[in-house]
Amino acid sequence: xxxxxxxxxxxxxxxxxxxxxxxxxxxxxxxxxxxxxxxxxxxxxxxxxxxxxxxxxxxxxxxxxxxxxxxxxxxxxxxxxxxxxxxxxxxxxxxxxxxxxxxxxxxxxxxxxxxxxxxxxxxxxxxxxxxxxxxxxxxxxxxxxxxxxxxxxxxxxxxxxxxxxxxxxxxxxxxxxxxxxxxxxxxxxxxxxxxxx
Numbered sequence: 001x002x003x004x005x006x007x008x009x010x011x012x013x014x015x016x017x018x019x020x021x022x023x024x025x026x027x028x029x030x031x032x033x034x035x036x037x038x039x040x041x042x043x044x045x046x047x048x049x050x051x052x053x054x055x056x057x058x059x060x061x062x063x064x065x066x067x068x069x070x071x072x073x074x075x076x077x078x079x080x081x082x083x084x085x086x087x088x089x090x091x092x093x094x095x096x097x098x099x100x101x102x103x104x105x106x107x108x109x110x111x112x113x114x115x116x117x118x119x120x121x122x123x124x125x126x127x128x129x130x131x132x133x134x135x136x137x138x139x140x141x142x143x144x145x146x147x148x149x150x151x152x153x154x155x156x157x158x159x160x161x162x163x164x165x166x167x168x169x170x171x172x173x174x175x176x177x178x179x180x181x182x183x184x185x186x187x188x189x190x191x192x193x194x195x196x197x
Contacts, residue, residue, distance in 0.1 A: 001025065001026055001056065001058075002026070002027045002029050002055070002056045002057075003016065003019075003026045003053055003055055004031050004043055004046065004055075005028050005029060005030055005031060006031055006038075007030065007194065007195065009053070010194075011053060012053040012065070013160045013194040014099075014156050014159070014160050015053050015068050015072070016192060016194075017156055017159075017160070017191070017192055017194075018069055018072060018077075018081070018153060019072060020190045020191070020192040021156070021191065022072065022073070022077035023190065024072055031043055033052070038050050038051065038052055046061050046063075047061075047063040053068060055071070065099075065157070066096040066099060069156060070082060070153065073152075080150070080152075082152070082153055083148060091147045092147045092152050095147055095154035095155075096157050098132070098158060099158045102128060103132060103158055103162060105125065105128050106125055106126075106129035106130075106131070106132045107133075107161040107162050107165035107170065108165075110168030110169065110170060111164055111168035113125065114168045115168065125168075133162070133170070136158070136162065136175075136178055136181075137177050137178055138177075140177035140181045144184060145184075151188060155181075159181075159182070160194070160197075163182050163197055164196050167196050
């Protein structure tokens with residue numbers, strides 16, 4: 001099983017992190033993003049969107065980190081990470097949607113501006129970041145984990161870009177519940193880090 005990967009990408013990291021936690025073997029295939037390798041073969045043939053990560057597991061080819069998390073959890077990690085029940089799956093899924101929407105356009109976007117020089121409306125991204133950090137802080141003030149009272153792929157999906165948004169100039173020090181959640185994730189068996197964390 002191969003993961004076409006960019007080390008500094010939070011979306012790639014969430015897949016690497018989950019695989020490490022769930023003891024799923026991945027062959028990491030580094031992609032030279034700055035040289036545009038994600039827009040050439042073999043990556044563009046696997047993912048015409050030209051984005052990373054891309055997972056190849058036999059005949060299964062998946063793009064999008066949230067989809068990859070669901071696949072790996074369901075196929076290889078059992079119900080601890082991706083539950084069987086419809087209501088429980090819905091509870092996890094709502095956080096995967098937050099990762100793809102609010103976190104992507106808030107904490108991820110501010111980091112892209114400051115760390116990589118992307119031309120994004122940073123004031124708008126900061127407004128979104130303030131909103132999502134407040135909502136997460138409120139939720140985590142009364143919950144140890146995002147869903148189901150235990151670590152799930154919901155936590156893996158949301159964690160990277162929230163924990164990295166300091167690289168976009170966001171002061172995380174007021175968010176004590178978030179900090180405690182970061183530490184709970186970092187305390188999980190087989191946790192791996194990435195640059196910036």
